[in-house]
Amino acid sequence: MNLFNIIKNKQEYWLVDQIKKEDVSTELYIRELTGILGDWDRLEIGYLSLLMDEQFESWLLDKKFNKISSIVEYTRKLKDLPLTNDQIVWHSLAEGLIDDQAYAELYELCRSGSANKNTKQTIAQIMSSLENELGPEWHKHCYYFLKDGAFAGISIPHIEMGTEDEGRLFYFGVVPELRGQGIGAQIHRVSMVLLKQFQATYYVGSTDVNNANMIKIFEKNGCKLRDRKGIYKIVR
Structure with a gap:
């Protein structure tokens, strides 16, 4: 089992x-x-x-x-999703409009000042793990979002390993200067639409218990509390 x-x-x-x-x-x-x-x-x-x-x-x-x-883990079914906001536009890394290095730099910016307490990997480790965890077409899962022509945030929707229809976000984040303006909730809604396009039927998201802003985004977008787990680490 x-x-x-x-x-x-x-x-x-x-x-x-x-x-x-x-x-x-x-x-x-x-x-x-x-x-x-x-x-x-x-x-x-x-x-x-x-x-x-x-x-x-x-x-x-x-x-x-x-x-x-x-x-804490939150979940929602992906039918009857709310309408997305047309003030933001999005592209996948697979479109080739920016390169991997530019995406890595945006990823690093979005995770700066995070309320999550888990030990951070270096951005180089994260980028090298994307193919390992998401497969050879990992570029298709890496999205970035623009508002008024400027970078607003990123998300990386995918189907959870070992499932056929559980949608997850490998990462989701907003650039520091746009936080607190509702952009995060908009990007999160679009990300759930993208998960549905990847054939997910429900979404599961998690964040640190101290990340009040992310919890508000979950709740604003109709996600319900499902579970709580501890984060534990052992080193050789």
């Missing part, structure tokens, strides 16, 4: 996310995670980052995990 999604980036890190199922016992989750940890240690991977229900926290701390923070 697959109880965890795992994203593997060569020898640098593994990103592990618990798949919560009502009919699975605590013991079974611990058994499968123990096996994952054994493989991680045997293969000498740099670090492992884990999203998991906080009921396992004592066990994880005993296993030398450090708690980074907590996240």
Whole structure:
């Protein structure tokens, strides 16, 4: 039984996310995670980052995990989406209007000042992981948004690994000078429309419990609180 999604980036890190199922016992989750940890240690991977229900926290701390923070997950079905705002326009990186370096610089700008507490990867690590996590056509998933001809933000919609129709945003962000003006909610709405075009039937988004602005965007766009998980990390 697959109880965890795992994203593997060569020898640098593994990103592990618990798949919560009502009919699975605590013991079974611990058994499968123990096996994952054994493989991680045997293969000498740099670090492992884990999203998991906080009921396992004592066990994880005993296993030398450090708690980074907590996240909340929101979800909504993608039918009957609200109308998008025509004040912003968007393009995918696949269109070739800007290059990868320009997109990386915009990504770095959008994530500056983030309220999320999880340890940041370098922008070079992020860009190199896009193909690994999104596949060879990753450029088609990388969108940027313009308002009045200037960069406003980015989002990276995709189908979650191991599912056929769960829409996620690998990243979503607004440039600092446009925050607090409602642009984020507009970009988020468009991103859900793009997810629907990728054949997603529902959306799941997550953010740090302290990121009040992102939580407001979720709620403004009709997303409902689904879950809360801890962020834990173990380093070799």
